[in-house]
Amino acid sequence: MEQARAKTPPARLREVRLETLSEGRCVQTLHVGSFDDEAGVLTRMHDEFIPAHGLRMTGKHHEIYLSDLRKVAPARLRTILRQPVAAS
Numbered sequence: 001m002e003q004a005r006a007k008t009p010p011a012r013l014r015e016v017r018l019e020t021l022s023e024g025r026c027v028q029t030l031h032v033g034s035f036d037d038e039a040g041v042l043t044r045m046h047d048e049f050i051p052a053h054g055l056r057m058t059g060k061h062h063e064i065y066l067s068d069l070r071k072v073a074p075a076r077l078r079t080i081l082r083q084p085v086a087a088s
Helices: 002-007 035-052
Strands: 026-032 055-057 062-065 078-087
Touching: 026 035, 035 055, 035 078
Parallel strands: none
Antiparallel strands: 026 078, 055 078, 062 078
């Protein structure tokens, strides 16, 4: 955080949130493309992949942003979509 404070205006730094997730078993995929296209990927994950593998969802999905949206074209954004699961 100290390095970030040296580079980032303090007003923006207040928006940073650090969390520790203890989600256990997950299904995840790397989505390459616009954030607008994530819904279809999540629908297939939730409605097709998870049930087909004898799993059930155990919490909310979350996203891990690998690309800097200020520097990368929407078609090249890389985002990990992760869904906590358990055996059904």
